[in-house]
Amino acid sequence: MGERIWTAGLAVIGDEILSGRTQDKNIAQIATWLNVQGIRLAEVRVVPDVQERIVEAVNALRERYDYCFTTGGIGPTHDDITVDAIAVALGVGVVIHPEARAVLERYYETRGGITDARLRMARVPEGAELIPNRMSGAPGIRVGNLFILAGVPYITAGMLDALTGTLEGGRPVLSRTIGSWAAESEIADMLAATERAHEGVAIGSYPFFRDGRIGANFVVRATEQGVLDACAEDLIAGLAAKGLEAVDGGI
């Protein structure tokens, strides 16, 4: 009821996603993590390793949403241009972060020592803080409402873990999934009526084809448990009225 909704945008940076070479896993990973923080992922843009395209996406997302996350492009090679592009987007310079330098020096002590390429990973936009990364030497970066994370999913996961509980958010979105071996088109009207009857609830319908049969999972979402359950029970009753079995928890 007029509760503040916290939102985030995500810029996935990398030619490898746009070429189809790499299947992105960070959108789902970050979306799920944000839900638990009480923040909703409201938009994603996937852009290539091209400075002006990164600048445009990051500026659009950080202005529009409470938080802006980026993944990708923070390694030591020539195609890692995220930090420079974000500094341009913010209108600040790029500096070597002394703590990041120390972390990298320690990490590479037993791995051949620090080099210019490795030191690239200590570069941050001016005014930035670090996000710890227990997986590899290079830290993530926070500047204001902007969070610059790694592209490799298990490293991204470690950075998210370090951020858990540190971001202000609202109530997490709760969900309950009801499955049925029904054709979506048979129950479309009942579904729409059930959603309309319950304020503050959204029902998504996700059809599938499995073992030669068609079915659908209906995902009911709300921020209040009571509201969620009332709608889910009505949906189960609506399916029963059509002679359809409802599988609580989904199929």
Add this chain to the structure above:
Amino acid sequence: MGERIWTAGLAVIGDEILSGRTQDKNIAQIATWLNVQGIRLAEVRVVPDVQERIVEAVNALRERYDYCFTTGGIGPTHDDITVDAIAVALGVGVVIHPEARAVLERYYETRGGITDARLRMARVPEGAELIPNRMSGAPGIRVGNLFILAGVPYITAGMLDALTGTLEGGRPVLSRTIGSWAAESEIADMLAATERAHEGVAIGSYPFFRDGRIGANFVVRATEQGVLDACAEDLIAGLAAKGLEAVDGGI
């Protein structure tokens, strides 16, 4: 050499992607398919099932790139609003396409008959043509440079198959992957120099951690086979000069 590059944008429409419930598979699938058509995926936006957000994304992408694709939101339920949103984006009405109606009537003849909900899937923006869908009744939709595809990946695949060879494109991007059990940061300078030495080539560097060891795959991309191979050979020689074995085809 001044050759025309054809580009596409993709709008992935659906709350289920932004909530993290569903792992998107269409970005990689469409990117890969576009490459073969000689078209480059230049940008992706993931937006919720909200009309104004779909309108904004579709208008931005169709104006900026040669082609615009959308996935998701074309089923029979209340949350399927893609057709209406795109009609708004184009400033046209929504009509029942007679051929789509006939296809659906045929498809549902042995499946309980046509209903209002099922007929929703025959609605198209005025002036649209159909994209055949052998997998289920509902067709995809083409309006000018805009292609409206299903969200369920195997149905999307069938629609892409029907479009194969029908879109004007340029030369496909060729690629060759060279892997090495090297730390990215050890070879960053050599990599950048190799890319600079070969016009028309881009090298992407994709680190990984596997079986307790770190390595990277280097993806060399170009539209000319000779240019591609010359750069890949230089890269292999560059790795050898550092005592590193190159695995042609990647690790």
